[in-house]
Amino acid sequence: MHEIRLTPKTEIDARIRHLQAQLAEEGVDAALIIHHTNMFYYSGTSQSGHLLIPRQGEPLLMVRRSFGRARAESPLAQILDVQSLKLLPALLAEYGCASERVGLELDLLPVNLYHRYLGLFPNTEFVDISMLTRRQRMIKSPYEIELLEASAAVLDAVFAKVPAWLHAGMPELELASRFEAGMRQRGFGGGARMRSFNQDFFMGNVHAGKSAAVPSFFDGPVGGPGTSPAGNPQGAGWGCLQRNEPVYIDYASCIDGYIADETRMFCVGRMPEDMRAAYEAALAVEAAVLARARPGVLWEELYQRALEVVADTGLGDFFMGPGPDRVRFVGHGVGLELDELPVLAPKLRQPLEAGMVFALEPTFVFPGGAVGIENTHLVEATGIRTLTRAPREIVCVS
Amino acid sequence: MHEIRLTPKTEIDARIRHLQAQLAEEGVDAALIIHHTNMFYYSGTSQSGHLLIPRQGEPLLMVRRSFGRARAESPLAQILDVQSLKLLPALLAEYGCASERVGLELDLLPVNLYHRYLGLFPNTEFVDISMLTRRQRMIKSPYEIELLEASAAVLDAVFAKVPAWLHAGMPELELASRFEAGMRQRGFGGGARMRSFNQDFFMGNVHAGKSAAVPSFFDGPVGGPGTSPAGNPQGAGWGCLQRNEPVYIDYASCIDGYIADETRMFCVGRMPEDMRAAYEAALAVEAAVLARARPGVLWEELYQRALEVVADTGLGDFFMGPGPDRVRFVGHGVGLELDELPVLAPKLRQPLEAGMVFALEPTFVFPGGAVGIENTHLVEATGIRTLTRAPREIVCVS
Structure with missing residues (x-):
């Protein structure tokens, strides 16, 4: 209980x-x-x-x-x-x-x-x-960090269930509904709050292949078709999981009010080599940004560090969204809201401070699908502690 | 597809x-x-x-x-x-x-x-x-009415699944998650929009017994504890279904943007006689209001008609919410938003018109649970057509 x-x-x-x-x-x-x-x-x-x-x-x-x-x-x-x-x-x-x-x-x-x-x-x-x-609110107390850890643990627990669910032909909406039910039974109240006007609430992204490249109003690297142009036109659509394409799952839990944010990659069959290479690039971006992140580093420095690593990969055209609809940040604060401070974006010359918690989400969006990694991180005096802990490997099921 | x-x-x-x-x-x-x-x-x-x-x-x-x-x-x-x-x-x-x-x-x-x-x-x-x-937007076109009918049909289809799920000891949250997954797989985008400031989004009410009597910020007859004081502190909580108590399920679908709203009663075991009598009273209120509803009738007249029927039952103290937290309406418009016009409430002297669609939700909230009926109705030139069509009988499973 x-x-x-x-x-x-x-x-x-x-x-x-x-x-x-x-x-x-x-x-x-x-x-x-x-x-x-x-x-x-x-x-x-x-x-x-x-x-x-x-x-x-x-x-x-x-x-x-x-x-x-x-x-x-x-x-x-x-x-x-x-x-x-x-x-x-x-x-x-x-x-x-x-x-x-x-x-x-x-x-x-x-x-x-x-x-x-x-x-x-x-x-x-x-x-x-x-x-x-x-x-x-951007500086979290030890009490809040405890709640954020518990929220992150719920995401990890539901991500651990995903491999057993996956099969070719599975509707995106069925996968979304199972993930959401998994969070709900662990205390998710339904939807992660956003403060920005007209951003409404976030129900996650569950996309098989090209569904992830459908743009939307939503201020994230992946939009998605949603179920209709009306209502909440973002996230999982009516497509089904095909073999050998990337399955991108990004959810924000909200447990006891506190939001953690995590993305993992899955595949039924074999992940195409180009998608696998892009995923390795996303991991490299994450590692480079985290290696730089510590109190005193400016928010924009972390964004620039991400761009530097991306430039070396030649995948810059696909970074953080589809074409003209890409977003100009690589991470955002989380807490009681999904769009808190800090924002890791250009021109934001404020320093990281101990107690900040941010989601870092380097993502590449291709016409055939999205690949990316997202974890929720706590800034400590000595460096970064990552709160979301699902294994980072792409999970392929046969 | x-x-x-x-x-x-x-x-x-x-x-x-x-x-x-x-x-x-x-x-x-x-x-x-x-x-x-x-x-x-x-x-x-x-x-x-x-x-x-x-x-x-x-x-x-x-x-x-x-x-x-x-x-x-x-x-x-x-x-x-x-x-x-x-x-x-x-x-x-x-x-x-x-x-x-x-x-x-x-x-x-x-x-x-x-x-x-x-x-x-x-x-x-x-x-x-x-x-x-x-x-x-309060007057719906034939195209919109078709979409509202399809949305109502999704609610009916998921309500038809509920009896097979119910068992003593079932967590409210598990029942909620199954209902929500059922809607999601049929095109629900997650959450029904509300226009009123600070009402956020509605994820439904799933309550076993006294959980339905927990008040909340939410402007409806039933609030509920939710999973936490934070986040979305309304709706299903951490309780479990006990034998012989009312199980109250109220959901708003949102399909292709259009919202229908429906409430049905369930029970594991036998519904207590006093709860059954109150439910009969709710049905009598619904029937009396619908018998009066037609173009030209004032919104407040329908509210007054509900109060007249309630007065005869002696249950006035429990009508439309727990004690000081009761609401002063008996129905509300639905469409792209859950809180549309008309509102069936005191002092609103505007007439019903053909093309209006409203949810009518006579509900009694006792310390031990809530009972009520809710359907979504279309005002036609000659009277009322009800769009939600699940059987009205209380469903008891053994």
């Missing part, structure tokens, strides 16, 4: 103190947190409502739905049942938080809702604190 | 003409569509980019990613590869659309992105057209 993990009070307290210090530094009087991801991060519960974190003093969690659930899950001392937005100004004043400069998550707050806040708080200046919270 | 369904040009043309007439009526010069749902509805493809629909003339689809995919899927004549937001003002001017009053989807457009548009178009007045598009 899985234990429900409630975020410890010490963890929540530390997160709030850190944010308060950031608010003070930025001259922001209070943060008004609304979106589920940050509400969970700072309160331990994910409800409809508002979490007010003043620059000093106790946070106040105001819950519309569900108040009972919030009280059961959050270690915060001040939790109120607040059913109307209109009560907010009086409440904030009562709690000594009639602030003049209030931070909101303007990277995803919808305009209509923002206009309601402007009307309710005519004397308040609202500022964007989304990058501030994203930068805080 | 499933055929990929591309939206016919006649369908797209009719939708655009309808929107153009609405824009003219509202005095809006053009709509600038950004979000996936409306982009798909008006263009037949779901990409990152912008769809400009002027009040008169041809629409212009400007695609950042993937241009190739957009050209393969959309019947629109004017599709451009546009990689930077900064190119928009010049392009719009060139196409004779340097408009003065432009509609945006302000119900979900993030503030930061909105501020970029304000900067790029200093002389443009932006207005909200989200309700206008939601009202258009």
Whole structure:
């Protein structure tokens, strides 16, 4: 029986103190947190409502739905049942938080809702604190690293099941459904959250051969047809596994809220030699980037290091996506969201720091299929610790 | 082999003409569509980019990613590869659309992105057209009704598999994973879209006994624990099916983009008499509401009719949710999104119209479990046609 993990009070307290210090530094009087991801991060519960974190003093969690659930899950001392937005100004004043400069998550707050806040708080200046919270969440605590390791272990466990499932003629969708069921039974809530607007949620990539070369809206090296132009038009499509072509499986687990990301290659029959060579190139890129990665190295340096290795292989035209739809990064942070910081991409001159966790995914996409490797890595003071641990060898079944 | 369904040009043309007439009526010069749902509805493809629909003339689809995919899927004549937001003002001017009053989807457009548009178009007045598009999409065309029927048939087919799976001690998550795999193999892309901010995506409710009474942020009669307070804290949890308690299964399919919604009751052993009586009450509510439903009847009248029937049963305290977390509606529109119009709720004095499709879900939630019925219904000129068709009887297995 899985234990429900409630975020410890010490963890929540530390997160709030850190944010308060950031608010003070930025001259922001209070943060008004609304979106589920940050509400969970700072309160331990994910409800409809508002979490007010003043620059000093106790946070106040105001819950519309569900108040009972919030009280059961959050270690915060001040939790109120607040059913109307209109009560907010009086409440904030009562709690000594009639602030003049209030931070909101303007990277995803919808305009209509923002206009309601402007009307309710005519004397308040609202500022964007989304990058501030994203930068805080990019450094993981030991508690979070433990959860990320457990999430990575779920991916490893399901990847270990894949060889027994594979057979020629198997629909991509059947393989996808089995992988997803494997994660679900181990605690996957369904879909990994993305913060970016219009990126929706990620259900993974399961592609046999040319299906992996179908481009999509999705900001990853592999898009895929999905089941329809509508709905979630990305990932596994209606194709079937043929013999002697690459089977590319990329999944993001989300266990107790924390996301790990892993890609492995499979084949029914023999992997074509050119695909095998490209896969060796992807492994070489991964090894070169990881050898360079340590605290203090700039994010863009790791991207450039990847490009250097790719240039030597002559496969540059196929790196990180199909033709014009390739992406300009080689890795991305993971945590409560799939698109966290750091991003290993050009022009990002920020340094790696201990506690960052990123997925590194060197991938080559050819008209006949994609090959690549992806693992989730923790930056430690002395170097890199890889959290996903499935064997890297291509698995061929007969 | 499933055929990929591309939206016919006649369908797209009719939708655009309808929107153009609405824009003219509202005095809006053009709509600038950004979000996936409306982009798909008006263009037949779901990409990152912008769809400009002027009040008169041809629409212009400007695609950042993937241009190739957009050209393969959309019947629109004017599709451009546009990689930077900064190119928009010049392009719009060139196409004779340097408009003065432009509609945006302000119900979900993030503030930061909105501020970029304000900067790029200093002389443009932006207005909200989200309700206008939601009202258009609430009336389904014959083509859309065909897709909704196919989506409902997938739910029916998977519900028909459930009795063979059930056994005492079965984890909720295993049952959920099998249902989801059944939909996935029939074309489910994973998760039903919701438009409301912070409602994320819906993965269904699978609850044995008291698990159904756990409240959540989710705006439905049943919340559920989910697998964790984080991630997607709603739906199936870590419990197992016990003998002689209600098993409540509510899923929303999404096939070729269209969502149907259906709930059925199951039991291992014997359903307790009080639960069986409550289920009969739910069926009576459904029958009474459907008997009243026809074009011209107000949305709130159907809600009131449900309450009248519930009042006679003495079960009012348990209707539509657990205690303070009950919801104030009895049905909701479905289509490309799970939370479409109409909403059968108090104070909504708009009439039913032919072509509307709604899910009606009378549900009672007790501390020991939930019982309810949900079907997806089409409003026709002469009355109601129900699209979901699984037998309504409680299925008990030994």
